[in-house]
Amino acid sequence: MDVIGIFNYGVGFVIMAGIYAIFALGLNIHWGFTGLFNIGIAGFFALGAYTAALLTTQPPDPAQFEDFRFGGNWSEIGYLDLGFDLWFFLGIAAAAVVCGVIALVIGYVTLRLRDDYLAIATLGIAETVRLFFLNEKWVANGSKGLYRIPEFLGHVVSPENYDYLYLAVVLAALGVVFLAAQRAVQSPWGRVLRGIREDETAAAASGKDVFRFKLQAFILGAVIMGIGGALFAHHIRFLSPLTFDPLLATFVIWAMLMVGGSGNNRGAVLGAFVVWGIWTGTQFLPGFFADPNLRFFMIGVLIVAAILLRPGGILGETRRIARGADRE
Amino acid sequence: MNQSALNPGLRDIVRRIALGWTPAHTTIAIVVIAAAIGFLPFVKMGLVVNGVFLGAIIALGAVGLTLIYGILNFANVAHGDYMTMGAYATLFVVGSLLPRLGIESSGLGPFSFGYSLLIALPIGVAAIVILAIALEVAVYRRLRNRGVNAVVLAMASLGVAIALRGLVQMIWGGATYQYPRESRQVFQLPMDVRVPPDAIFIMVVTVVLVAGVYLVLNRTRMGKAMRATADNPDLALVSGIDTRRVVWWTWAMGAALAATAGILLAVFQAQLQPIMGWRFLIPLFAAVILGGIGNPYGALVAAFLIGVTSEVSTQWINPSYKPAVAFAMMIGMLLVRPRGIFGGGRN
Amino acid sequence: MGAQCKGGRLLALLEALDVVAGYGETEILHGVSLTVGDGEIVTIIGPNGCGKSTLLKAIVGLVRVRTGRVTFRGSAIAGWPPERIVRGGLCYVPQTSNVFASLSIRENLEMGAFVRRDDYRGRIDEMFRLFPDLGLRPGQKAGSLSGGQRQMLAIARALMLDPSLVLLDEPSAGLSPAMVGMVFERIREVNQSGVAVVLVEQNAREALSMSNRGYVLVAGENRLEDAGEDLLNNPEVASLYLGG
Numbered sequence: 001m002d003v004i005g006i007f008n009y010g011v012g013f014v015i016m017a018g019i020y021a022i023f024a025l026g027l028n029i030h031w032g033f034t035g036l037f038n039i040g041i042a043g044f045f046a047l048g049a050y051t052a053a054l055l056t057t058q059p060p061d062p063a064q065f066e067d068f069r070f071g072g073n074w075s076e077i078g079y080l081d082l083g084f085d086l087w088f089f090l091g092i093a094a095a096a097v098v099c100g101v102i103a104l105v106i107g108y109v110t111l112r113l114r115d116d117y118l119a120i121a122t123l124g125i126a127e128t129v130r131l132f133f134l135n136e137k138w139v140a141n142g143s144k145g146l147y148r149i150p151e152f153l154g155h156v157v158s159p160e161n162y163d164y165l166y167l168a169v170v171l172a173a174l175g176v177v178f179l180a181a182q183r184a185v186q187s188p189w190g191r192v193l194r195g196i197r198e199d200e201t202a203a204a205a206s207g208k209d210v211f212r213f214k215l216q217a218f219i220l221g222a223v224i225m226g227i228g229g230a231l232f233a234h235h236i237r238f239l240s241p242l243t244f245d246p247l248l249a250t251f252v253i254w255a256m257l258m259v260g261g262s263g264n265n266r267g268a269v270l271g272a273f274v275v276w277g278i279w280t281g282t283q284f285l286p287g288f289f290a291d292p293n294l295r296f297f298m299i300g301v302l303i304v305a306a307i308l309l310r311p312g313g314i315l316g317e318t319r320r321i322a323r324g325a326d327r328e
Numbered sequence: 329m330n331q332s333a334l335n336p337g338l339r340d341i342v343r344r345i346a347l348g349w350t351p352a353h354t355t356i357a358i359v360v361i362a363a364a365i366g367f368l369p370f371v372k373m374g375l376v377v378n379g380v381f382l383g384a385i386i387a388l389g390a391v392g393l394t395l396i397y398g399i400l401n402f403a404n405v406a407h408g409d410y411m412t413m414g415a416y417a418t419l420f421v422v423g424s425l426l427p428r429l430g431i432e433s434s435g436l437g438p439f440s441f442g443y444s445l446l447i448a449l450p451i452g453v454a455a456i457v458i459l460a461i462a463l464e465v466a467v468y469r470r471l472r473n474r475g476v477n478a479v480v481l482a483m484a485s486l487g488v489a490i491a492l493r494g495l496v497q498m499i500w501g502g503a504t505y506q507y508p509r510e511s512r513q514v515f516q517l518p519m520d521v522r523v524p525p526d527a528i529f530i531m532v533v534t535v536v537l538v539a540g541v542y543l544v545l546n547r548t549r550m551g552k553a554m555r556a557t558a559d560n561p562d563l564a565l566v567s568g569i570d571t572r573r574v575v576w577w578t579w580a581m582g583a584a585l586a587a588t589a590g591i592l593l594a595v596f597q598a599q600l601q602p603i604m605g606w607r608f609l610i611p612l613f614a615a616v617i618l619g620g621i622g623n624p625y626g627a628l629v630a631a632f633l634i635g636v637t638s639e640v641s642t643q644w645i646n647p648s649y650k651p652a653v654a655f656a657m658m659i660g661m662l663l664v665r666p667r668g669i670f671g672g673g674r675n
Numbered sequence: 676m677g678a679q680c681k682g683g684r685l686l687a688l689l690e691a692l693d694v695v696a697g698y699g700e701t702e703i704l705h706g707v708s709l710t711v712g713d714g715e716i717v718t719i720i721g722p723n724g725c726g727k728s729t730l731l732k733a734i735v736g737l738v739r740v741r742t743g744r745v746t747f748r749g750s751a752i753a754g755w756p757p758e759r760i761v762r763g764g765l766c767y768v769p770q771t772s773n774v775f776a777s778l779s780i781r782e783n784l785e786m787g788a789f790v791r792r793d794d795y796r797g798r799i800d801e802m803f804r805l806f807p808d809l810g811l812r813p814g815q816k817a818g819s820l821s822g823g824q825r826q827m828l829a830i831a832r833a834l835m836l837d838p839s840l841v842l843l844d845e846p847s848a849g850l851s852p853a854m855v856g857m858v859f860e861r862i863r864e865v866n867q868s869g870v871a872v873v874l875v876e877q878n879a880r881e882a883l884s885m886s887n888r889g890y891v892l893v894a895g896e897n898r899l900e901d902a903g904e905d906l907l908n909n910p911e912v913a914s915l916y917l918g919g
Contacts, residue, residue, distance in 0.1 A: 037479045039405065039486055109659055113666050114621075115479045116403035120613040121662075123405075124655035127610055135646050246606065251490045293497035300491025304467055307484050549785070552778065556786045559775045566735055566769070567832065568761035568790040 011163045013280060018170040019232050021272035024256045025181045025265060026224030032262035033185050034217040035197035037115060040122030042249035043129040044099045044222050048229020049239055050133060050140055051098045052091035053149045056234075088152045092230040099226030100219045107218040112211050118218075126250070134241040145240030149233055170231055174269070177224055181265050184220065193217050194263075247296055252279065255299045258306035275302075354538075354625050358383075358632045365636055373519040375640045381527040383635025384534035385593050389608065390615035390627040391541060392585035398558035398622020399578045400468070402481035406489035407586055407612060408605030409496075410456055414587025415594040415604065416496050418445070418452030422507055435510030438525035441595060445507055453587040460583030461576055463488055469575075489606065496602045505600040530592045537588060538628060541581065545624070550577050558622050610651045611638070614658035620668025630669060633657075687746075688713045688871055689734070689765070689840055694743035694753075696733040703729045705895040706743065711840060711873055716866050718874045718882040718903065720912075721892035727875040728770060730892070731842045735767040736760045748839070762790045766833035770844040770875075773829035776818030780809050783817050783828055787835030795835065802831040805864065823854035827861065840871040847878050859885065883907045 023041060030036040106125055110117040133140050140146045157165050184190055192213050195203040204210045233239055243249075252275065260271020278298075283290050358380075366376035393407045426432065426444045433442025467484055515523040544551040550573070557564040557574045565571055593608065594600045615634050619626025638653040645653075661668070689711040697703040703726045711717050719727050732738040734745055736757040745753040752760050761767070766787075775783050784802060788795040803810030806827040817828055826846050833841050846862065847855040859881050866872050876882035883889050886903035891912060899906065906912050 031483075035479060037482055109662050113662065115477075116482050117617070117662065119403060119405065119479075119482060120610075120617070121659065123613075124610050124652075124658065127607070128652045128655055131649055131652055135648055247490075251486075254486065291498060293494055293501070295494075297491050297494025297498055300487045300489065300494055303487030303490065304484055307480065307487065308467065308470060549789070552782050552785060553789060556775045556778055556782075559777045560772055562737065563769065563773060563775065564786070565757045566737065566761060566767045567786050568758050568836065569786060570758055570789070 008163065011167050013276070015163065015167050015170050015235055016280075017273045017276040018167075018174045019228055019235065020253060020256060020276055021174055021269040022177050022228035022231065023225055023253045024260065024268035024272045025177055026221040026228065027253055027257050028262060028265060028268040029181060029184070029217055029221035029224065032257060032264070032268065033190060033197065034193045034214060035115065036111075036214060036218055036221070037119040038122045038218075038221070039119050039250060039254075040124070040126030041225060041253050042244045042246050043122065043126030044102070044225035045229045045232070045249040046126075046129050046133065046239075046241070046244040047098050047102060048095035048226035049233035049243075050146070050229075051095040051226070052230030053146050053233040053239055054140060055091040055094055056087045057146060057149050088234065091233075092227055095226040095230035096223045097226075099222040099229070103219045103222030104215070107215045111214045111218065126244075126246070130241050130244060140239070143240055143242065145238055145243075147238045149237040149239065151237070152234055166235060170235070173227065173231055177227065178265060178269065181224070185265065189213070189216075247299070251299050251303075252276075255302050255306075258303050275299075354628050357629050361629070361633060362636055365640060371640055372643060374521045375643060376636055377521050377523060379636030379639030380632060381530055381596065381635070382639055383632035384530050385589050385596060386608075386611045386615050386635050387628050387631035388534055388537060388585045388589035388592065389612045390619070390631045391538065391624045392582035392589075393612050394616045394619060394622055394624055394627040395554070395558075395578055396582040397616060399554055400481070400575060401561070402478040402485070403613070404485045404582070405482055405609070406463075406485040406492060407582070408607070408609040409489045409492040410460060410583050410586040410605070411590030411593065411608060412496055412600075412602060412605030413459065413492055414452050414456045414583075414590035415600050416500060416505075416602075417455040417587070418448045418591045419500075419505055419507060419594070419600055421448035421451045423505075432508065434508040435512065438512055439529055440509040440512050440524075440526050440598070441507050445591075445595075449588070449591055452591060453584050456583045456587035457580045460579040464575065464579050469572075493602050493606065500602070502602060506598055507594060507600075509598065526595050530596060533588065533592060537585060541585070541624060544581070550574070554578055607651065610658075611635075611654040614654040614661075617658050618661050618669055620670050623668065623670060626668050626670045687711060688715075688748060689873075690744070690746045691730070691734060692744045692746075694730065694733055694745065695741045696729060696738050696743075697741070698729075698738065702741075703895050704733065707892065707895065707897055709734075709873075709890060711871055712887075713839070714866070714869055714871055715887040716862075716872045716874060716885060716903075718876055718879070718886040718889045719892055720876060720879040720883070720889065720906075721898070722915075725892045726895040727892055728844050731767060731844050731873070731875060734760075735765065735842060737767075758790070761836065761838075764836060764838040765840050765842070766836055766838040767842045768829045768833045768844060768846065770848060774817040774820070774825050774832065777816060779814045779816055780820075780828060781813040783832050784835055787832035791836065798835055798837065802834060805834075806831050806861065822850050823857065826850065826854075826858055830858075830861065830865065834865065834870070838870060840873065841865070842873045842875075844875050845877060846874070847876065847881075855881070879912075880907065 023045070026044075027038065027041060030038045102125065106118070106121045110121045134143055136142070137144075151162055151166070152169060153165060185193070192203065192208055195206075196208070196210050196213055200210055203213075236243070253272075256271040256275040257268050258271070259275055260269070261267025279295055282295055283292070288294065362376055362380055365371055366373045389407065389411060393404060396402075396404045396407070422444050426448060431444050431447065433444045434440070436442045436446075467488065468481060471481055471484055512525055515525065517523060545555055546552070553564070553569045553574050554577060556567070556569060557571060561571070564574070589608075590605060593604060597604075611631075611634055615627050615631040618630035618633065619628065634654045634657060637657060638650040641653045642650065687710045689709070691707065691709040693706040693708060694704050695702065695706055707726065707730055709717070709719070709730065719730065721727055729738055733740050734752075736752070736755055736759075740753040743753070744751060747760070747763060747765050750763070752763070752765075757767075775786060778786065781799065784799050785795075788798060791798075800810075803813070808824050809828055809831060817825065820828060830841070830843065830846065843862065846858050850858060855878060859878075862872060862874070863885055874882050874886065883903045883906050889899075889901060889903045889906040890897060891899035891906070899909070899912065901909065
């Protein structure tokens, strides 16, 4: 590979790692700061991506596509000609709203109950979302997938330079999300969340409405994941239910957070880049080590090892409280 | 704080039934539920029967999962992948190991599989029991000794689930496999009911194992100690109950049931895929929650209820939504009765 | 068996010396000492939150002893897991949820005998003789027993191992006055059969009157230690803990 090739590869890498970092920040709000166990990230990932894509993708020419129509009936109800660039932002906003609403519903049902009910419910939502997009072909073309998702400001730069532009978009979004997440967790609100994570009974005893705080944190994290999903859709520009395999849409993100340092936003971002680096880097290794299934296995081992050996991840939590230790 | 729709008297009766539950009661309850649904004029009896078979497989997984949940007090997210591992370990024995020893067979009597599967089944189950205990020693015990809360244990089991599935894919790849099989005639019964012979094998195995679980829990010292530990862990400790051995036995039973469920699922759907266990988690947890966490009889009845309901639902909605139906039942239950049908579970 | 002699010093059955213990970052016991001789009844009284229950839990291994010594029959048991302590003949009855509610009466007793390798059916019959109420319906679920019966079952469960010492955490809490009298009567009988008893009690008057010795704990420290009768007559104790 020549220098330019390597450079372009690096740009693509940073775009994906940046998008994953947004997910890791969302998950950090859930798990790192509040102790909410979400194992259905793929559900929010898919909802965010599909919402943004469906709102911005032109419906296909019915003459060419006979057996399905995706993108809804925008043309019939009058495709609002706001210009695509505004649609990009509206799509992101809609993705965030849809994920937030779904989180509100799941959270409302499960967050009053034992902690692990949420895990089971998120798993169920992820599967239901997958089945929905797989079976309801009229929505997004089923397993054949939704393609020709437009590029943001695609007409401004030439296609071969487009990634540079999108790199800037992703990094800007990551910066905004990071600052927002930092502000949120450093606020009094964030301190309450950590209090709930450390000792729910004590937080409740000091008059905090634990359920409401948990619900707010769950929604905030899901909104961040929706934004990540929307950015992903406009980068990959092709979505099918297979895109949101639990491995790449849930498990990898968990590994990123656990490795980087749960409870630390810098750690979440660092973990995203490190794990994505390992993930994409190992494909250049020779023979056996390039086996993607080995990477799959290692993701699991990495999570278990992080919990056992380094519960704080690489960076650890800023205010170190050994999670759960010393409790009777 | 149970916002139950049932009046107190009825609730009390339901509770008492669950407390004095026996396999006989459970069987009657399942038959009554299935028949009540099956004889509804607008429901196809064939779907109900299919649902009972599916329910049997769910039941095996869910009973083990609820025991682990009740005694070890965390949601074992890796339970589905114990099923997958069980199915694949058996595939290795029946497809690679036994043929080398000259043992190959398929089409035993009316069944699609051969007697070699009957040899392989206990070997595959034993392998998963050993795996589960090894993981207890290597991972879960250390975490418990550190005093972490339940969600961290569940988190660790997520890591274990991923690693196990990665292992399966490393060894066998992502392709679909089958146990050596021969096509067999299905039994045609009245009311348009079609029963594949393999399904009868599944039912027999389920009944035998569930009866075995009942005997262990009620007739053996270790089984009673398991119930005692689920009931009151601190008191178990100061009664001198060897909780470490209780934990081992819990894993052994849970893993054995899961592995068997995985093997039967592979027989039932006539294929093995690495993701089969993970996808099965939703009906498993739905049955555990419907039945009340830690209540094996509740899980049993709920498993059949979910099996039948999701199968019957295919009469009106796309069959691939079956897991979503189980999920919807679980969410509905959490809304009205978070402690399960019998109210015995914890929340 | 009387107290053993070792190195010229009289060894008590149980000896706790300067025990420091607590939960998480909070320290509850700041150095408490307690001695129990063979066959004695010893009562611990004190205001709520003074660490009475924590002391029992520390002795039986449910709460970690940070510093200090606990000796039972001559062996240092601090740091042992509860199961090992129980096996040595030191049994404990918690104040609340002290029976396995979903198990039957008989199963509860069987669990009490879990560490016994011999045939313990005779011991169950002995318990039914000592607590006749329990023998009437041995198949009944413990969760459906009355408060007094539950307390009896909890004590019977602890006695299944034929211990030389039982620790009882407020056995009379929440019982009707008639029941309280009966529970104390049973405890006296248990003691007469040769089992030493440590009693943490709110009913200080009844408890002290049947005790050989008593301790007053205040804020995680020893305040007073005396013979049971003398504590009853101590004006300070009388005004603070005996209701005048």
